Each structure stands twice: as C-alpha cells, then as structure tokens.
Amino acid sequence: MTSSIGGESRALSAGEGRRVCILTGASGVLGSYFCTHFADRYDIVAVYRRNRPQAPAQDYEAVDPLEPGRPLADAGRPVFAIQADLTAEGDCERVVEAALARFDRIDLLVNAAVASTWAPMLGSERLLASALGQLTTNVVVPLQMAVVVARAFWQGRDEENRRANRNVVNVSSVAGLRLYAGSGQSMYAASKAALNHLTGHMADEFSAIGVRVNATAAESFPSIVSIERAAEAITALDTGSLNRSIVVVDGDRDEVIQLETYAPAAVR
Amino acid sequence: MADISIGAPGATPSLSYVICATPRTGSYVLCEALRATSVAGCPTEYFSGTYERYWKPRWGVETYPEYLARVTRIGTTVNGVFGVKVHPIQFTHFARRVSGRAEVPMEQRRQLVERWFPGARYVWIKRTDKLRQGISYARALQTRMWWDADQPPAPYDAPRPDALRFDQALIERSVLQMHTEEDTWRQYFEIHGLEPLIVNYEEMVDDLLAAVRQVLAHLDMKLPDDFSLPPSGFRRQADATTEEWVGRLKHAISRNPALLLAERAAAPTTAASSPAPVRFASDARTDNSPSEGAPVRPPLELRRLLASRRWWRCTRPYPHVRAENVFVPDLYRSLEAGFRAFVAADRFSRDLPGYDASALAITPANAGPFSVFISREWHDMLAELFGVPATGEVNVTLHHHAKGSLSGSPHNDLNPAWFPKPSRAGDITVHDPARCNYRYGTGAGAVETVERVRAVALIYYLAEPDGYAGWGGETGLYRSSSSPVGRPVVAVPAVNNSLVSFECTPFSFHSFVTNPYAERNCLVMWLHRSRNDVIDRWGEQSIVSW
Numbered sequence: 001m002t003s004s005i006g007g008e009s010r011a012l013s014a015g016e017g018r019r020v021c022i023l024t025g026a027s028g029v030l031g032s033y034f035c036t037h038f039a040d041r042y043d044i045v046a047v048y049r050r051n052r053p054q055a056p057a058q059d060y061e062a063v064d065p066l067e068p069g070r071p072l073a074d075a076g077r078p079v080f081a082i083q084a085d086l087t088a089e090g091d092c093e094r095v096v097e098a099a100l101a102r103f104d105r106i107d108l109l110v111n112a113a114v115a116s117t118w119a120p121m122l123g124s125e126r127l128l129a130s131a132l133g134q135l136t137t138n139v140v141v142p143l144q145m146a147v148v149v150a151r152a153f154w155q156g157r158d159e160e161n162r163r164a165n166r167n168v169v170n171v172s173s174v175a176g177l178r179l180y181a182g183s184g185q186s187m188y189a190a191s192k193a194a195l196n197h198l199t200g201h202m203a204d205e206f207s208a209i210g211v212r213v214n215a216t217a218a219e220s221f222p223s224i225v226s227i228e229r230a231a232e233a234i235t236a237l238d239t240g241s242l243n244r245s246i247v248v249v250d251g252d253r254d255e256v257i258q259l260e261t262y263a264p265a266a267v268r
Numbered sequence: 269m270a271d272i273s274i275g276a277p278g279a280t281p282s283l284s285y286v287i288c289a290t291p292r293t294g295s296y297v298l299c300e301a302l303r304a305t306s307v308a309g310c311p312t313e314y315f316s317g318t319y320e321r322y323w324k325p326r327w328g329v330e331t332y333p334e335y336l337a338r339v340t341r342i343g344t345t346v347n348g349v350f351g352v353k354v355h356p357i358q359f360t361h362f363a364r365r366v367s368g369r370a371e372v373p374m375e376q377r378r379q380l381v382e383r384w385f386p387g388a389r390y391v392w393i394k395r396t397d398k399l400r401q402g403i404s405y406a407r408a409l410q411t412r413m414w415w416d417a418d419q420p421p422a423p424y425d426a427p428r429p430d431a432l433r434f435d436q437a438l439i440e441r442s443v444l445q446m447h448t449e450e451d452t453w454r455q456y457f458e459i460h461g462l463e464p465l466i467v468n469y470e471e472m473v474d475d476l477l478a479a480v481r482q483v484l485a486h487l488d489m490k491l492p493d494d495f496s497l498p499p500s501g502f503r504r505q506a507d508a509t510t511e512e513w514v515g516r517l518k519h520a521i522s523r524n525p526a527l528l529l530a531e532r533a534a535a536p537t538t539a540a541s542s543p544a545p546v547r548f549a550s551d552a553r554t555d556n557s558p559s560e561g562a563p564v565r566p567p568l569e570l571r572r573l574l575a576s577r578r579w580w581r582c583t584r585p586y587p588h589v590r591a592e593n594v595f596v597p598d599l600y601r602s603l604e605a606g607f608r609a610f611v612a613a614d615r616f617s618r619d620l621p622g623y624d625a626s627a628l629a630i631t632p633a634n635a636g637p638f639s640v641f642i643s644r645e646w647h648d649m650l651a652e653l654f655g656v657p658a659t660g661e662v663n664v665t666l667h668h669h670a671k672g673s674l675s676g677s678p679h680n681d682l683n684p685a686w687f688p689k690p691s692r693a694g695d696i697t698v699h700d701p702a703r704c705n706y707r708y709g710t711g712a713g714a715v716e717t718v719e720r721v722r723a724v725a726l727i728y729y730l731a732e733p734d735g736y737a738g739w740g741g742e743t744g745l746y747r748s749s750s751s752p753v754g755r756p757v758v759a760v761p762a763v764n765n766s767l768v769s770f771e772c773t774p775f776s777f778h779s780f781v782t783n784p785y786a787e788r789n790c791l792v793m794w795l796h797r798s799r800n801d802v803i804d805r806w807g808e809q810s811i812v813s814w
Contacts, residue, residue, distance in 0.1 A: 050738030051761050052580075054592055059583040065591070066570060066577060068653045083758075 018043045019164075019238070020103040022095065024086060024145060025113035026079070027051040030171065033227045034110070038235060039077035042108070045099040046079040047086065049113070057081035086113060086141045087133075092148045106153050107164055108238050111142035112171040115191075118184040131187045138191035139198055142170050146202055146213070154209050161210035165241075168206070169234050170199050170215040174250060177217055177257075192217070196246055200259035203244035214242050217257075218249035225249050281340060281350035284385035285487055287311055288354060288456075290449040292404040293395045293469045295353050297502050301480045302351060304497055308484060311351030314339040315362035332365045336384055349487065350385065356452040360614040371618055378460045390464035391483055392453055395446075397470065402443030403513050404506065407432060409442070413505070434513055436520060441605035444636060448609040451634050458702075476500075570645050573599050575765075579653075585747045585757035585777075588770035589653060592763055594728065595640075600765045602637035607666060607731040607789060610634075616668050624674040625780070630664040630791070631700045638664065641728075641793055642698045650795055654771040656723045658795040661687040663699035663706060669741060669780065669788040675753045678746040678777040681725045683707075683812050685796055689716040707814040720796035721811055725776070726769040729762040731789040737763045741788030745770075746777040753779050762788050774810045 019042050025031045026046035035046050035055035046053050056062055056078040064072055080102050084091040099106055115137035117130035146168050154161055175185050176192030196215055203213035214237045218230040233249045248255040285308075289295035302308040313319050320335055329335050344350040354362070363372035366380045381388050395401045408414045410431045457464055465486040472479040477497055484491055579591035595603065610616065615634075616626035630638045640646055641664045651658035663685065686709030690697045704712040709719065727743055744756030751757075759781065760768045770776050772794070780788075802811055 050759070051763065052590065054578075054580070056580075061581045062578050063581045063589070063653070064577045065574065065579045065589075065649055065653055072578070 019107040020099070020105050021045065021108040021110060021238075022099050022106055022145070022149065023047060023110045023112060024141070025111075025171070026053040026055075026081070028112060028114065029221065029227060030230055031112050033231050034112075034234070035079045036076060037228075037231065039079055041235070043103050044079040045095070045102070045106075046081045047084050047095050047113070048081065049083070049085055052083075053079070053081060055079050055081075086145065087136050092141070092144045093152075096145075096148045096152045100153060105164075106149050107166050109146060109149050109168045110171065110234055111145055111168070113137055113141060114171070116188050118188060120184050121186060127184070127187055134187050134191045135194070138188070139194045142168075142195060143198060143202070146206070150206065150209060150211065154206075154211055156209075158208070158210040165212070165239070166210070167212035167214065167238060167243075168202065169237050170195050170202075170213070171234070172196050172199070172215040172217045172246065174217045174219050174248060177246070177248065196259075199246065200244055200261075203259070204261060207243070212241075212243040214244070215246045216249060217246050221249075229254075281309075281344045281385065282348035283487060284350040284352075284388040285309070285311075285391060285483075286352055286354055286381065286385070286388050287391045287393060288359075288453045288464060289393045290355060290395070290401075290446055290453070292401045292408065292446070293393045294472055295393050297476065297500060298393060298467065298472065298479060298483070299351070299353050300500060300502065301476050301497050302483060305480065305484065305491060305495070307345055307347050307349060307489060307491075308480075308487065309345050309349045309351030310343045311353045312343070313354070313358060314343060314352050315354050315358040317358070317361045320361075320365075336366075340384070349489075352385075356449045356613050359452075359456075373617060373619075374456055374459050377456065378462075389486060390457070390462055391467060391486060392457070392464040393467045393469065393472075394450060395469035398443050398446050399514060399517065400506065400510065401446045401469075402439050403510055403517075405442040405446065406435065406439045407505070407510070409438065410435070432509070434516060436517065437601055437605065439513065439517060440602060441608055444602070444606045445609035445612050447636060448606075448613040448615060448634070452613050452615060570640075570649060572596070573640060575600075582758070585745055586770065586773070586775050588745065588768055588776075590760065590766070590768050592766040594765050594767055599637065599640070600730070603791075604731045604764070606637045607791075610666060611668065616666070623676060623780075625667045625669045627668070628666045629699060629701050630666060631698055631702075633700075635664075638666075638791065641791060642696060644696050647696055647795060650724050650726060650769065653769070654724050656771055656795065657797055657801055658723050659720055659797055660690065660695060661685070661697045661699070661718075661720050661796040662793060663796075664791065664793040665699075667790050667792055669783055671783060671785065671787050673780070673783055673788070675782040676779040677753055678744070678749045678751050678779045680749070680774060680776045680812065681722050681772040681778070681794070682774055682776070682802070682806075682810055683722050683772075683814060684799070685720050685722055685794070686712075686717050687720060687796075688712055689718045719799055721799050721802045722772040722794045723797035724769060724795040725772055725778075726767060726793045727760075728767040728791040728793075729789070730764055730791065732762050732764050733786045736783075736786035737761045739785050740781065741783030741786070742781045743768055744779050744781045746779065747775075749777055751777065753781060756781065762790065774806050 021042040022045045023031055023034055024047045026035055027048040027050070031046070032053050032055060035044055035053050038044070039055070046055065046057065052060070056076050058078055058080055060078070060081060062072050062075050064070060082095050082098055084095050086092055086095070115130070115134045117126055117134060119126035121127055154166060172195045173192040175189040176196045180189070196217070199213055199215040206213050216230065216233045216237065218233065219225045221227045221230045230249050233247050233254060237247060242256065244259045246257040246259065248257060287295060287298065299311040303310050324335055327338050329338055340350060343352060359377065363377050363380050364370060366384065372380070410433065411427055411429050413427045413429060465482060467479050467482060480497070481491055573595055575593045575596045576591065579589055582588050582590055610628055616628045618626045620627050630642065632642065635642055642662055647658060647660065647662060685706055686704055687697045687699065688704050699706050704715070704717055709717045738761040741762045742759040744753060745758040745760065746756050799811070
C-alpha cells in the first residue's frame with residue numbers, strides 16, 4: 001500500500017546520501033524493523049534500554065552458526081547502537097553527544113520508546129504502580145530528547161534545518177485518539193493523548209528553528225496493520241513536508257489529522 | 269508361603285510396602301484390588317498433601333507424626349501389613365514433612381521411609397504407552413475427572429467435563445512429565461540398590477488378579493486359589509476421544525520430526541537398569557525392518573531444528589555470540605515442557621556451592637528433547653563458531669533461580685573438569701554426576717578419567733514467565749572480576765529461546781544478576797579442551813582451580 005502522506009522530498013543529500021536518525025525504542029518491534037530495513041537510507045543511532053536490537057551494529061555482526069566462516073549475503077548495514085536509560089539523568093544528553101560525535105549531524109529524531117502497562121484501575125495495583133513510568137517514557141522522554149537535540153545541534157541552524165528537512169516523529173498510538181473500553185489502557189492511552197498534544201505544541205515552538213514535528217498513530221501492529229506500514233509512515237513523514245500532524249495508520253489508507261492552533265478572541 | 273485369612277483394620281504394621289506410581293497408571297485400581305484381599309493393607313495416597321490437608325482436621329490431629337500414626341493404623345490390615353501408594357511429588361512432600369527440611373536429597377529419602385516403615389518393600393507400577401498416559405493425564409487436568417467411579421477414592425475438585433479440548437502443548441508437557449516422574453523412581457531405586465516388583469499397566473488391565481497375586485508374592489503371601497476379586501468400582505475412562513487424540517498427535521509427529529518429545533513418547537520404555545537410549549526424531553525409522561547391531565545415529569540435521577541462521581557475534585566487553593529465536597517453535601515447546609516436567613517432578617537439587625540456584629544434570633538417560641545439546645552436531649557447531657579445539661566432553665545442566673535469587677560474582681569459567689575417558693575416539697562424553705565428579709574426578713571407581721578445561725560456555729534461556737525479560741535475571745558480562753555485579757558492561761536478558769555463548773578465557777567475566785520479580789530458568793553447558801591447550805595459550809596459572 002502506498003502512503004498518502006509522501007509529498008515532495010526536500011531531504012538534504014549529504015555524504016552517501018543517508019540521513020542521520022536517532023531512533024529510541026530500537027529493540028521494539030517497530031524499532032527492530034526500522035533498523036533492519038532502513039539502514040541503507042539512514043545512519044541510525046539505535047537507542048535501546050534492555051534488549052538488544054536484532055540488527056548489525058558497530059559491535060554486533062551477523063553470523064551463520066552452521067557456516068561461521070562464510071560471510072552472510074544479506075548481512076545488512078550496521079546501526080550505531082547505544083544502550084541507555086533515557087529516564088535516567090544525563091542519558092539523553094549522552095546519546096545526543098555520541099550521535100553527533102559519530103555522524104556530525106542529526107536529521108531525524110524518532111521517539112519510539114514506549115512504556116505500556118494495561119491494567120484495570122480498580123482491583124489491581126499495577127496501573128498505579130506503572131502510571132508515572134508510562135508518563136515519563138511516553139511523554140517526558142520524547143520532550144527531553146527533542147529539546148536536547150535542538151539545543152545541541154538544531155538551534156541557530158534554522159535555514160540549514162529547513163533545507164535538510166529536519167524533523168521529529170513521535171510514535172504515538174490510536175489509543176491516544178480513541179477510547180478502547182474495557183482494555184485497561186487508561187494510563188497508556190492518556191500518555192499517548194498527551195504525546196499527541198505535545199506534538200502539536202512542539203511543532204509550534206520548533207517551527208522557529210525550522211524543524212517539523214509530527215506523530216504517527218498506528219493501530220496494533222502487526223495484528224491489525226503491518227509493521228511495514230507503521231514504519232513507512234515514519235519515513236513518509238521524514239521525506240514529506242507535513243507539519244503539526246498526526247498520521248493515523250489504520251484501515252485501507254492512512255489518514256492525516258492536522259492539529260489546529262487556537263487563540264482566544266481576546267488575544268486575536 | 270502361608271495362606272492368609274481375612275483381617276480387619278487397626279493393627280500395628282509388621283510388614284510395609286510402597287506402591288511407587290506415576291499418574292494414570294491404574295494405581296487406584298490396583299489399590300482397590302489389594303484392599304479387597306483384606307490382607308494387603310489399605311493402600312492409597314496417604315502421603316499426598318491434599319490428603320493430609322483434607323483429613324488432618326477431620327481426624328483432629330495436628331502434627332505430622334500424629335497424622336502418620338493415624339495413617340499407619342488406617343492403612344494396616346489385621347495381619348500387620350501396611351500399604352501406601354505414592355507419586356514422586358507426594359514422596360517429596362512426605363520427605364519434607366518427616367524431615368522438617370525444604371530439601372531432602374534422594375540419597376537421604378530411604379532412611380526417612382525406613383524410620384516409619386522399616387523394611388518397606390517396593391512395587392513400581394509403570395505404563396509402557398507414554399503417549400496414552402500423557403493424554404489421560406492431560407484430559408484429567410482439563411476436566412478434573414481423575415476417576416470414573418461411584419465412590420471417588422480421594423478428595424477432589426468439582427469436575428468440569430466441558431473443559432475437554434485437544435491441546436497438543438499440554439499433552440506434550442504431560443508426556444514429558446510422565447517420563448520424568450518415572451525417571452525419579454528409577455533414580456531412587458538405583459541410588460539405594462532396590463529391586464522393586466514391576467507391575468505393568470497394560471498387563472494389569474488384561475489380568476488384574478494376576479497383578480494382585482504378583483504383589484502378594486512380593487510380600488511373601490499367597491491368596492487362596494479360588495479367590496476372586498469383586499467387580500471394580502472404577503470404569504475405564506479412555507474412549508474414542510483418546511484414540512482420536514492419539515491419531516492427531518501421531519499425525520503431527522509424522523509431519524514435523526522436530527517433535528522430539530512426541531517421538532520419545534512413542535518409544536517403549538525399558539527396564540530400570542537400562543534407561544531408554546536417547547533418540548532423535550531424525551533417527552526414526554521409516555520402515556519396520558529390524559535394526560542390525562548397534563544403532564547408528566544419523567546426523568541430527570540442525571538445519572531443520574534451528575529457527576534462524578542469523579546469530580550475532582558481539583565484541584563488548586569480550587567476544588561472545590548471541591541469538592534469539594534459536595529453535596523452531598515445536599522444539600522450543602518441547603524444551604520448555606521438558607523443563608517444566610523436571611520442575612514438577614522435583615528433580616532439581618541445590619548442589620552448586622556458592623551459587624543461588626538449583627540444578628539438574630542432563631544425561632543421555634534423561635535428555636529427552638534436550639538431546640540436541642548433547643549431540644555431536646551441536647558440539648561441533650559451537651567449537652567451530654569459536655575456533656576452539658574442543659575434545660568432545662560436554663556438561664549440560666538445567667538451572668532454576670527462584671525469584672529473588674542472589675546475584676553471583678563475576679568469574680571467567682576457565683575451570684578444570686573431569687570426565688570418564690571415552691571408550692571410543694570421537695564419542696561425545698556427557699557429564700553424569702553418578703559416574704564421575706565433575707570438579708575433582710572422584711567417584712569414577714575403576715573407570716579411567718581424564719582432566720579437561722572448560723572451553724566454551726553457553727547459556728540458553730527457556731521457560732521464563734512472560735513479560736519479565738530484562739527485568740532481572742540477566743547474564744552480566746564484565747571487564748574484570750572486580751566489576752560491580754549490578755553494573756555489567758552488557759546485560760543479556762533472559763529471553764525465551766535465546767542464548768549467549770562465549771569462549772572461556774582468562775577474561776570472560778560473567779555472572780548471574782539477581783531476579784527480583786520472577787524466576788529465571790536456563791540451560792547451561794560447556795564444551796571442553798585439553799589442559800595443555802590452555803597452558804600453551806594462557807599459561808598454567810590461568811586455570812582457575814575449584
């Protein structure tokens with residue numbers, strides 16, 4: 001299926017033509033797919049917390065256990081993998097510094113790290129116990145990463161950012177737009193709704209430095225929509241020109257929700 | 269032998285016997301028939317925790333000795349014969365209750381039996397067809413219908429016949445559990461040099477009275493020639509559904525040889541002194557021609573068992589290999605079921621000094637689906653992966669860390685190891701604690717031993733509770749032995765069906781990291797190399813003595 005959100009690419013082609021992308025949540029389903037399928041298009045800084053992304057990296061090389069001496073035909077380009085706990089003090093800064101030291105620039109930030117605990121409000125302690133952690137990972141960390149990247153590299157490069165079509169993609173969820181009753185998603189959904197709204201505000205403020213900000217909100221993958229589609233929505237946003245939008249990946253065709261700005265009459 | 273007259277309960281036992289059973293072997297039917305003789309005690313599951321919990325308050329007894337005293341009275345016929353039927357898990361319960369200890373090694377259990385039932389004799393009831401036994405067990409688990417009887421012989425939960433459904437994974441787990449529980453009894457008899465009377469289920473079904481006479485003969489008693497058994501209160505539960513499930517499972521086996529468990533399930537068991545040889549699915553003959561001489565094991569065909577040919581060579585903090593999704597789903601399911609069956613049968617023991625885990629050695633006698641790890645193909649694959657001149661000896665052990673197990677401390681595994689000398693060059697020699705002490709080479713008797721040094725370590729994670737990977741129980745990799753255990757350079761999460769492996773060198777520091785939220789289970793194995801090889805490479809001082 002072709003995404004309806006592509007638009008004309010204005011990406012800066014530098015070096016070997018690959019854009020530099022910081023990807024959080026790199027060991028998740030979506031993150032792993034991104035690492036293994038888009039490494040030819042991006043120099044990926046793959047940030048993971050616990051589980052290692054199953055992709056070649058600077059210290060991680062594929063090998064066939066039955067024929068270890070034979071190079072793999074489809075070995076793939078390595079990502080630059082960094083283990084970090086982005087909720088810990090200083091780790092966002094460390095990741096951004098390492099990315100810049102390695103690649104000299106950052107074109108795309110994909111906030112795909114997620115914390116998800118589904119539990120009922122009543123009759124379980126799990127929801128309360130996980131509430132703050134979900135908010136932190138799903139809302140605060142994307143904010144922090146974007147701000148750190150902006151301060152470390154994007155600020156003062158407004159025109160360069162626009163020419164390079166630099167942007168942020170926050171990986172949200174349809175749970176932030178719809179109420180799935182009886183699923184125990186309350187806190188997860190609330191955090192994704194917050195991320196959607198944060199995306200709008202971030203787009204508003206980052207327009208001053210020439211950086212676009214959007215979000216994807218996919219249905220469950222791979223059960224309802226394919227991982228390919230969820231991942232391609234990210235690359236389509238990166239190469240396109242949308243701003244302050246949420247791309248809903250569901251049904252037969254992606255839908256774009258434009259986040260409108262609003263000002264009270266007295267201010268207008 | 270003397271003819272025995274009818275007796276009445278209430279006497280003190282002068283002769284005791286234990287019926288060692290596994291589930292679904294017709295042991296209740298045998299007990300019922302033995303009770304009907306009125307001279308063979310009143311055997312039933314007195315050592316079961318459920319039985320104890322049910323009857324203690326009704327009898328008004330508080331302590332376990334009081335309970336056992338009551339049981340002894342009830343279970344003894346007037347001629348002084350006491351009988352009890354025990355499953356392995358109940359035997360463990362009995363050992364714990366009598367000793368007051370959480371862990372009672374198999375070596376010490378007989379003396380506990382002797383304390384209460386001196387001179388006890390043993391009857392081992394076994395079922396040859398493990399597939400049908402497993403199906404019967406799975407059905408009973410689902411429906412809670414352990415008997416079809418007018419008067420259920422033990423406390424039971426409300427039946428739920430509607431829960432019956434074909435569940436291949438449950439059946440596989442059940443079959444493995446039956447094997448494992450039977451192995452527990454085999455181990456008990458071997459350790460204590462006991463020669464039980466073996467009653468075969470299939471033969472007993474054909475002639476119950478003959479089985480009863482066998483048991484009485486084992487107890488030096490004889491029934492009158494004209495003795496006949498009253499009609500049994502138990503009705504046969506196997507039906508067309510059982511046969512349908514047998515057919516479905518056999519069909520699944522024929523389509524997927526990776527079902528090692530199922531293949532083993534179809535193989536007949538052998539006598540206690542000669543455990544069934546480990547067979548691989550790929551060994552299965554496709555015709556009915558008799559084999560000639562010693563069986564020749566064809567290649568294992570690892571290609572068919574590996575789910576992915578994409579493993580990962582990693583360099584930090586030292587070279588190691590990692591892989592996820594290691595085996596095809598059917599094999600992984602069998603491995604997990606096998607692990608669970610060993611746990612259910614209480615086969616693990618805490619005999620790893622300084623290591624907060626319980627363990628069970630995998631040997632050819634108990635390997636089942638774990639046979640893949642003791643195969644020549646697996647050995648050679650690992651040796652080639654690391655370029656190590658491995659010598660054919662392997663140690664394969666299952667580890668179980670209970671929730672909250674203590675972290676270890678970084679160590680490199682470059683330790684010496686002892687094995688019986690292989691009888692033929694090229695053989696894989698599997699560590700067996702019953703044959704040779706791994707650390708010191710003792711206990712091998714007249715068998716010649718050989719000293720090796722660990723060459724490659726491998727940790728394969730399985731049977732982990734869902735959702736806890738990365739939340740403790742990792743394998744930490746470190747730069748030095750003095751690194752803080754809680755701050756590894758790399759923490760390998762315990763993801764089911766994944767592995768980490770490395771060459772044992774003076775620098776391969778690693779450790780188990782505590783698991784605060786959930787149990788952690790794995791298989792650990794080592795390949796070995798010659799001592800001279802290690803000395804040539806790193807010097808003699810590099811070998812870490814025990």
